[in-house]
Amino acid sequence: MATQWHELGNGNFALTGGSNIGVIVREGRAVIVDAGLDKDAAKKALRAAEGTGAKVAALVITHGHADHFGGAGWLAQQAGIPVYAPPLEAVFAVQPLLEPLFLYSGAAPITELQGKFTLARQGVKSITPLETGPQEIAGIPLDIIPLPGHAPQQIGVGAGDTCYCGDGVFPDETLERHPILFCADMDAWLATLERFSTLHYTWYVPGHGEPLQDIASLAERNAARLREIRTWVWESLTTPQEAHDVLHDVAARYGVTFAAPQFFLLALTTIHAALTSLQIAGEAAVEIAENRMMWRRV
Numbered sequence: 001m002a003t004q005w006h007e008l009g010n011g012n013f014a015l016t017g018g019s020n021i022g023v024i025v026r027e028g029r030a031v032i033v034d035a036g037l038d039k040d041a042a043k044k045a046l047r048a049a050e051g052t053g054a055k056v057a058a059l060v061i062t063h064g065h066a067d068h069f070g071g072a073g074w075l076a077q078q079a080g081i082p083v084y085a086p087p088l089e090a091v092f093a094v095q096p097l098l099e100p101l102f103l104y105s106g107a108a109p110i111t112e113l114q115g116k117f118t119l120a121r122q123g124v125k126s127i128t129p130l131e132t133g134p135q136e137i138a139g140i141p142l143d144i145i146p147l148p149g150h151a152p153q154q155i156g157v158g159a160g161d162t163c164y165c166g167d168g169v170f171p172d173e174t175l176e177r178h179p180i181l182f183c184a185d186m187d188a189w190l191a192t193l194e195r196f197s198t199l200h201y202t203w204y205v206p207g208h209g210e211p212l213q214d215i216a217s218l219a220e221r222n223a224a225r226l227r228e229i230r231t232w233v234w235e236s237l238t239t240p241q242e243a244h245d246v247l248h249d250v251a252a253r254y255g256v257t258f259a260a261p262q263f264f265l266l267a268l269t270t271i272h273a274a275l276t277s278l279q280i281a282g283e284a285a286v287e288i289a290e291n292r293m294m295w296r297r298v
């Protein structure tokens, strides 16, 4: 995918295309936000960051998905820099096999989950756990913003007037192309999306797509999609169903045809997240009936 270098002003930059990478430059030092899918993506980011005249001093990973940290192992080694990530997300970047493992219920993953979108080619040797809140990283003042939902401990990085959102919010193209957004925790993500309207940055850089200024309406379109998925999951339970059948129904609503098992499994996680949300709200319950794990309305 073609990459594009954006100068957002005040020392904030973004390299977009595929998975976006942020570059924050202050007084000759740079912090990179996310490392892209692989070594090639990370190499472009390193070159672009150094092109500003700054010395790259640290890497922050917003969440433990391979398309965002796949290049991190190489980047950390090449630039000799420390890597920071929220504790739960860091585990995935240190042990890349965990992502395909969890997508496959903890079992040795099928071949289809071993592509570099779900299995990074190189892990990061060591990561410093990142707490949320204002702090300095490599001497640069940043605000680490909790944006849980898409991933359990997803964070965003606030730098001056720019917020690097990771996958805390998806652009309209993604809503269009992947209607069943990958979601780990539906309630947490809905709360996160509501919080976007209380942030006051000039620029927002989502993990995919172009930088934008009006985040509140995009966040609302993401929230509307999640609420719609949740409703359609509930509607699918007119008769008790297994999660796989619920996914089949919801995919039909969106006219989605899964091209391969990995896409089915990614969407299944979102269905599980919706079912958990319904269980917590007392709207659905799960039970074993004739050795099937059946979900029903309450």
Ligand SMILES: [Zn+2]
Pocket (backbone or CB within 6 Å): 063, 065, 068, 150, 151, 167
């Ligand atoms: Zn992600």
